[in-house]
Amino acid sequence: MEEVILEIKDLKTYFYSDKSVVPAVNGIDLLVRKGETLGIVGESGCGKSVTCLSILRLIPDPPGKIVGGQILFKGEDLLAKTEAEMRAVRGNSISMIFQEPMTSLNPVFTVGDQLSEAIRLHQGVAKKEAKQKAIDMLKQVGVPAPEQRAREYPHQLSGGMRQRVMIAMAISCNPDLLLADEPTTALDVTIQAQILEMMRDLKDRLGMAIILITHDMGVVAEMADQILVMYAGKAVECATVKTIYKNPMHPYTVGLLDSIPRMDVDVEKLHVIEGVLPDLSNMPEACCFEPRCPDARSICSQKEPDLEQVGDSLVRCWKYCPEWRQ
């Protein structure tokens, strides 16, 4: 077994407003090993991005706050680090790419400046050397004419090119862990495939671990080793890609998989999971998926199930508990 890069134990990140508390992430556990890709899937608002931002401690405070748990990065608890120690981690051993390549780069600085900024900060190299390294990084992520591109501003680049720049920035200090928050959602399909291909290639070459956030089941199938399915701030299922695709256990996972459009089956309408995500600030003491679950029984609305080992998967569902048959 490869060494464990990141282990999260019972992470809780809440958002506070005058009237209510929203538990955006409510007790997540996960584990990522070196060179492994963990896909976190779930619909918008289920806490995927908040989990990633919590790892880097970039939750805007106020209103957000990490209220509990541990984030162990190579054995050290990131939540116990000072802000200065955290800055040495960000962009260096853990880096992040975001969903919106169009707005994630600063419009008034050149691409080269923005790239070399992180390199100079974490590697302490001279300006000229950092510039050269920035150009090398652009070459690595497949940006044509990198010398010229480095002198250009973000608005002169296409969306796909900007995401390549973001990735170049993220990997410029050889991180052990890359957090990719829906890196291809804003891109069109051909560019999406190119970016994913490149990420996979970089992962193999650099040996970094990736946490890939997406709501696209097709993307995780292609990229991930492990999958964590999140719903309403909690993990509902966790298993290897193979297990999940072959034998999805949680009704929510089943619903997600059924919603993938398929070419080989002739259907009138795409499958949808009826209903919407519950109001997180007002959660009943029950299974959070119960109102939308096709299999729900009376027990589901009475008590919340725990995350239990069932076969090769971890599942949070009453269906696989002895109480179900009563």
Added chain:
Amino acid sequence: MVAYTARRLMLAIVVLIGMSLMTFYISHAIPGDPARLASGAHAKAEQVESLRVQMGLDKPLPVQYMIYMKGIISGDLGTSVSTRRPVADELKEYLPATIELSVFALIISVVAGVFFGIVSAVRRNSALDHFLRVFSLVGASIPVFWLGLLFLIFFYKQLNVLPIGGRIGIGINPPTKATGLYIIDSILSGDGIALKSSISHLVLPSITLGYSSMGVFTRMARSCVLEVLSADYIRTARAKGLKETIVVYKHALRNAILPLITLVGLQFAYLLGGTVLTETIFSWPGLGSYSVTAITNLNFPAIMGVTLTITTLFVVINLITDLCYAIADPRIVYK
């Protein structure tokens, strides 16, 4: 950018012609007889009449205007009715004082306003933020003449720490004239006494004049910085591991400053207008007090001269701010 500048300058000429037409018409539409006023209370009718002919006031208005514009092209702005000196010479004398005052006020308002705005935004909803918001709101709403009088009473009469009246202390020789701006001239000629005296004379008038603009800059800077701080690229900058000071003062400020550049141009016009009151209160020998005298004396050539000078200044300043905008924001390209 060169073509753009040239086009803007051409446009400026059109603006100036329009401006001169309006001022010319309005100042001549005001009831009152400049010839009568200029020739004194005891002048006989024929003396007034001959002065009227001499001043060209007997000709029809369009002809008067054409004569005036012909003069402007050769740099002749006419003769002041009250002093009989060329208006151009008088403007040269008074303009530097006004430029010194308004530029100083502008610097104070921009530097202080932007700084307060950033602090306010970064410390959002803190006691300091609330204080600065009230402070800037007071600045934006207090009338200039009222603030000027308060300053006079407090700093001059009560504390007697700052001088008032004029640009330099009585008995101190103004520095050798190079630019007409006392601060720059005294630095150029190495005259420490004149420098100290002219700065201390400038403090109260320029704060009086700049306070309200500072309020505007504070409020604007606060909202700009707040907006920029929630941008995605700020999150990227933080995710790189940059210090918060670098995130704010490099990544956020460079973006937040863009709308403020345009505001500088507009506020400068406001400051030039404000000099009329400020200069009158502090007996500052600039265009503001000059124009007040000119208006009360129906001194048409002087009124026209002041108006055209201020309009030109305004147009030029706004052209400069627009060009600065293109330099500061790489997305803007003028063609």
